[in-house]
Amino acid sequence: MPSFGFLDTLELYLQTGKFPVNASKNVKRGIRAASKRFMYKDGCLWRSYRSRLLRVVxxxxEVREILTRYHDNNNHAGRERAVREIMMMYYWFGVTEAVKNWVKSCSVCHERTLPHSSQQSVFFCLVYGCD
Structure with missing residues (x-):
């Protein structure tokens, strides 16, 4: 699961314009750079991405609730579909990796997968005649 500490620091900066007391120059530089893509509005942190605002998880x-909603309760949508739908509304560091691990650990999805046949397929040639 992702680390949310940086987001806490970023939120503090967006709300107050101040850095944590012990922040190094590199951390401050990273926060200033990231603040261009984030905003604090209506009590939530938002990320601007491709002209949309995504709510920051x-x-x-909350990550588990979203994964349950977009995978388990969505007819066990595959990894690509779940990532695509989640990224339309939400943002957190490592969305794709979280979905990949969630789908990989889903017992229902494991039951659905068909075992791979080790036998070679047999092809038949059909000959049709023309009169």
């Missing part, structure tokens, strides 16, 4: 519990 702030906890592992």
């Amino acid at each position: 702030r906890s592992e519990k």
